[in-house]
Amino acid sequence: MDSTPQFALTALPPPPSTTEAPARKRLAWAAGCFCFFILLYGLTSRADVQVSDEAAMLETGVALATRGTLYIDNLRWLQEIVNIGQSGIGGHLYSKYFPGNAFGAALLYRLAARPQDTPFVWGSTALGYHVLAPSEAGARLALRLNALFGALGITMLFLLVESQFGLPAAIATSLMVG
Numbered sequence: 001m002d003s004t005p006q007f008a009l010t011a012l013p014p015p016p017s018t019t020e021a022p023a024r025k026r027l028a029w030a031a032g033c034f035c036f037f038i039l040l041y042g043l044t045s046r047a048d049v050q051v052s053d054e055a056a057m058l059e060t061g062v063a064l065a066t067r068g069t070l071y072i073d074n075l076r077w078l079q080e081i082v083n084i085g086q087s088g089i090g091g092h093l094y095s096k097y098f099p100g101n102a103f104g105a106a107l108l109y110r111l112a113a114r115p116q117d118t119p120f121v122w123g124s125t126a127l128g129y130h131v132l133a134p135s136e137a138g139a140r141l142a143l144r145l146n147a148l149f150g151a152l153g154i155t156m157l158f159l160l161v162e163s164q165f166g167l168p169a170a171i172a173t174s175l176m177v178g
Helices: 020-044 052-066 073-079 100-112 136-165 167-177
Strands: 085-087 093-095 120-124 128-133
Touching: 020 136, 020 167, 052 073, 052 093, 052 100, 052 128, 052 136, 073 093, 073 128, 100 136, 120 136, 128 136, 136 167
Parallel strands: none
Antiparallel strands: 085 093, 120 128
16 A cells, blocks of 8 residues: 555636626626615605606606607696796697606506506695596506616616726716716
8 A cells, every 4th residue: 555645636716817806896886886876766766756856757758658749738737836848849848857767657657557547646735636647556666666777777877987987987977967
């Protein structure tokens, strides 16, 4: 018998390439950006309309999803109180909140709207109550998931600015826009 110790050769993992470390750092910053904004938007979002901006944005999305138009003539009563848009083609009222939120709201509304649903009503005793959407389920989902799309959009902006101008510019831009 041979009394010399036997050693097995094992292969060491290859060292990380020079491109993996920056990619991981970029991914970590993007994940941090997304988590920050989903937390911020998630805490501040609600499945209800409380201000005129939200009403105009939701109504624009619902108009796009239900009628294939962008005008929000049924909110003229609100335009007389606060500026939510401007009259345009054909004398119709168009919201100043477009296009991202309106497209997102239209998509989400269309996915969740039920044909025989309770209408989504908004207003107050002083201003009266008005139907903003024919489906309450569709309107509430569009309002709630807007936070997710907002966080995704800011993260995409972060990645775009970071790739073109660097990390400090991406952080500053996403914080200012977000």
